[in-house]
Amino acid sequence: MNARRDLAEAVRELASAVAVTDVDDPDLAQAAASARELTKLLRERQLEDVPRTPYDEAVGATHYGWHLDNPALPGLTMVFEDGRATATIPDGLGKAYAGPPGKLHGGVGALLLDVLLSSLVQHHGVRAVTASLTVDYRAATRLDVPLRITGDIVGRSGRKVETVGALWCGEVATVEARGLFVQVG
Numbered sequence: 001m002n003a004r005r006d007l008a009e010a011v012r013e014l015a016s017a018v019a020v021t022d023v024d025d026p027d028l029a030q031a032a033a034s035a036r037e038l039t040k041l042l043r044e045r046q047l048e049d050v051p052r053t054p055y056d057e058a059v060g061a062t063h064y065g066w067h068l069d070n071p072a073l074p075g076l077t078m079v080f081e082d083g084r085a086t087a088t089i090p091d092g093l094g095k096a097y098a099g100p101p102g103k104l105h106g107g108v109g110a111l112l113l114d115v116l117l118s119s120l121v122q123h124h125g126v127r128a129v130t131a132s133l134t135v136d137y138r139a140a141t142r143l144d145v146p147l148r149i150t151g152d153i154v155g156r157s158g159r160k161v162e163t164v165g166a167l168w169c170g171e172v173a174t175v176e177a178r179g180l181f182v183q184v185g
C-alpha cells in the first residue's frame with residue numbers, strides 16, 4: 001500500500017474511533033489539537049482535485065477503487081469478474097456509520113451502491129455519471145457483521161446503462177438499488 005492510501009485508511013480508522021470514543025475531556029482536547037496540527041501539515045501543499053486511478057485503468061481491471069485515496073469515501077475494494085462487481089466488508093462497517101442505533105444510515109448504503117455501480121460502468125469502458133439511483137431498504141443493516149455488495153449491468157441503450165445492485169447481510173439483501181448511468185464526454 002502506498003503512503004497516500006495508507007494515510008487515507010488511517011484517517012478512516014481515526015473517524016471511526018472519534019465517533020464512539022468515551023475518553024475524558026482533556027484527552028478529547030489533546031486529540032483535537034493533534035488533529036489540527038496534522039491538518040496544518042497536510043495543507044502545506046494541496047492538489048486541485050482528489051487523486052483518482054486513471055480512467056483507462058478501470059476498463060477490464062479485476063480490482064479497482066478509484067476512490068481509495070480519499071478518506072471521505074469508504075475504503076471499498078471492488079472485484080470485477082464475469083462482468084459483475086462485488087465488494088466485501090469483512091469486519092462490517094463499524095458504529096460510525098449508524099443512522100438508527102447500531103444500524104446502517106440509509107444514505108451510506110446508497111453511497112456504497114453508487115460507488116460500486118458507477119465503478120462497474122467504468123469497468124465496462126463507459127465514462128458515465130449517475131442519472132438516477134433508486135434505493136429500497138428491505139431490512140436494517142447491522143454494522144458489526146460482514147457485508148457484501150454486488151452489482152450487475154442489466155441493460156444498455158444508446159448512452160444509457162442500467163444497473164442493479166444490493167447490499168447483503170449474509171443471505172439477506174438489506175438494501176437494493178437500481179442505477180441509471182448516462183455516458184458523458
Ligand SMILES: CCCCCCCC(=O)SCCNC(=O)CCNC(=O)[C@H](O)C(C)(C)COP(=O)(O)OP(=O)(O)OC[C@H]1O[C@@H](n2cnc3c(N)ncnc32)[C@H](O)[C@@H]1OP(=O)(O)O
Nearest residue numbers: 055114118127128129130131132158159160180182183184
Ligand atoms: C469519471 C468518474 C465518474 C465517477 C462517478 C461517480 C458517480 C457519481 O457520483 S456521478 C455524480 C452525480 N451525478 C451527476 O452529477 C449527474 C448530473 N446530471 C447530468 O449531468 C445530466 O442530467 C445527465 C448527464 C445525467 C443527462 O443529461 P444529458 O447529457 O443532457 O442527457 P439527456 O439527453 O437529458 O438524457 C439522456 C438519456 O438519459 C435519460 N435520463 C437522464 N436523466 C434521467 C433520470 N434522472 N432518470 C431517468 N432517465 C434519465 C433521458 O431520458 C435520455 O433517455 P433517451 O436517450 O432514451 O431519450
